Amino acid sequence: MEVGEKVVYPMPSYVLYRTVAQIQAANPVEIPYDETFTFPLQALIEAQGAVTFIASPNSPLGNAVPLDQLNTLAAELKGILIVDEAYVDFTDQNALSLAQKHNNVILLRTLSKGYSLAGLRLGFAIAKPSLISDLNKVKDSYAVDAIATLVGAAAIRDQAHKTLNVEKVLRSRSMLKHQLEALGFRVWPSEGNFLLVRSPQQSALKLQQSLKNRGVLVRHFNVPGVEDKLRITVGTDEQNEFLCRLLKEEIMTSQ
């Protein structure tokens, strides 16, 4: 990045895009989603970022961006399109074909979500060789340690284990969705390992604080479009049931 170059991304999205843009003294340009969370394709094209970040599936919204829209975006942008596929294992589409087709597309993957190896801090990029070669010029030397390399490679080879893990999360996500809806929550469709929800009565911030005081951490984002919502990561079934019990108590107390 040159100083002041535009780093474009929709809002709400992953909160670190702004931080990394600011650390590089770039110019973060945030394109708002409308109330229906429709992907703001035209506005993203018009912004013409030197770099455009698209999380798909997005967090905290939970929706994946249709591939044809990502394809149009890649074709219409002069700069780099980064498709952040952190949550790709929880949905049934991916943008691999776009990275193979376009010279300006970089996919980002991580072992923190579908592989449940967040402690490993390991991710990777997929792009055409020419683009990877450019990235290598500004990459820190020796970025990944030998143990993480071995553990990560073993995890990637064991797709059967990852699939089992993902299926467990998807089953729990479905159960949690029904439990929350039964408590009166609105639950948005999710293709991630989390649910975006709105409480029937309480403010999201208050509910987040109450849960925190009882030892349960959920995310509240003070960002237009989601200030009234919470992002709840799908836990084990036991954790999810404990959460629902607390939420039920909160709702009864507030009535």
Next chain:
Amino acid sequence: MEVGEKVVYPMPSYVLYRTVAQIQAANPVEIPYDETFTFPLQALIEAQGAVTFIASPNSPLGNAVPLDQLNTLAAELKGILIVDEAYVDFTDQNALSLAQKHNNVILLRTLSKGYSLAGLRLGFAIAKPSLISDLNKVKDSYAVDAIATLVGAAAIRDQAHKTLNVEKVLRSRSMLKHQLEALGFRVWPSEGNFLLVRSPQQSALKLQQSLKNRGVLVRHFNVPGVEDKLRITVGTDEQNEFLCRLLKEEIMTSQ
């Protein structure tokens, strides 16, 4: 770093200071050592870098900077003084007292040298809390993985093992020095886990290539003051003997 700010360091020194300065679009300012490798204190003060990097012990030169000179440098610089103590375990001085005394001093340590854990890619900084707090603002989130954190902490707790490891390297360094001198090499005094040497006959670059062809990697730096020298990392005694056998053959062949 702001774009164009001065990053100052003596030359020769660790080659990555230039790279990291360039990646940040800073302005690398290189202060040459004279032929006797005397620390260029006055010129470093006059350069007044926003950041000044001093490797002590230095690589590839092998010499440590006297503490009183580092103290003067810290006092006279308005910017940050980074004392890179990668090789600190192989010498009998360290700059801990300077980091405790000065608000602008950061020590860098690594587990790659004295602890022989280069594969772990783990290092740490020591500085006053105010300075560490400023560094945290521009630090990438979650930079160190959970396994490296546990392994690194265990290694640091086991100082007895590190001491044994260092003593082994120091004994081998001393033996290798005598063996090389016996072959006619000039060997500079070293407080690192390597020796800076000059061949009695052959050009350093040619010798480095010959050794590489036989499977032994030593470093040649195309930098004024050391173009005619090689940096040889101390190996196991078996590796060192193999190296000396190859060097003897090279010398005999070239006569």
